[in-house]
Amino acid sequence: MKHIRITVRPDLDRAPPFLRYLLDEEAHDEARAVDWNRGDSELSTHIYAIAGDGARFAELARETPGVKSVELSAAAARVSYALIELRDEELPIFGGSATAIDRSGLVVRRPLVYRDGRIHGHIVGDPTTLQSTVDNLPESVSVHIDAIQPFPSADVNPTTTLSDRQQEALQVAVELGYYDTPREATHADIADEMGCAPNTASDHLQRGEAKLVRAGLMAFNSSL
Template identity: 45%
Template structure:
């Protein structure tokens, strides 16, 4: 079972107004899909968490938006319940189809920020590849991380490759993360039996994965 982190950039000239509002509104720092309900009749109910001004959310924002209900809040996040018809907007219909595809699960939250959409997907390799192959032309999808899914209960270290875990363990043992630092990339490379640039690459990729996991958890906690 594979686990992917994905960033999708949408062509601004072909992006529907509702997507532009979610991902690139100057009034909104970040929007997250917290929950959704796939219903019959072509209507979908989505719960958003919004960091910013929710005034752009309104019925009639786009032809696909049926109704909007907002919470009152004094904190950073405002929750907005939206009923929409994704079938009337090809881009959102494609996202809906990907979520409903057998063999994969799109994990929440889906994050809209800086014009892009970021999300995580779990599934079997064939289904994941098929979903990537059927990405709409207006969307440029980049897989930023790929690994084996080990479950929510495991530490983010489980997302690292064996070589990345080994590099981190050696770095810790040698004092690379001590203050002051007691080891260099050359020292780590000697222990790993590889070139220093290779050791540096293993460490950088491992550190990036751990940092992303930590920030995802932090952002999720802020609007629970």
């Protein structure tokens, strides 16, 4: 089982206006395909999160042939959500892609992130099956495989980068209330529980925290 990072570049000339909006980095702060579902062979439903002008996105979607319905919520909030129902046959950039990835051996992890005119995502499964899937995508979509790693990988589960003692120190710190407000434990308390010196416990904590923060920032930056 592999964790595969991919970048998808739709052909903007063939993309509907609302998809071009999602791919326009100047139109919003962030956009994600939160989830989707193919209810039957003709229709699919998609939910998008837009940190920007959700009303404009909804307007473009309603004007698009092949979009059956659009429902917008939290339009006045920083992040709004749009639920769209599509006729796949009229929007082959969606229907063809859905047909290609709708096969056993692959799981597309949600969400997909729209950034720099591309769609960034993660897939878990068999690389051979993924390559076959890529070969069957419509011409309006190109896919680049960025990385193939064992699953779970640090990109999926950052705790896999922690040493045993770092993980133990963090777990003990949580259990003793070190991260509570107000703080209920000290490095000395953690050291007593671990059977080591306070300086050693502090070192394990700092190194473990640094790894988790770096992984968190990397995940955050990759989702923008």
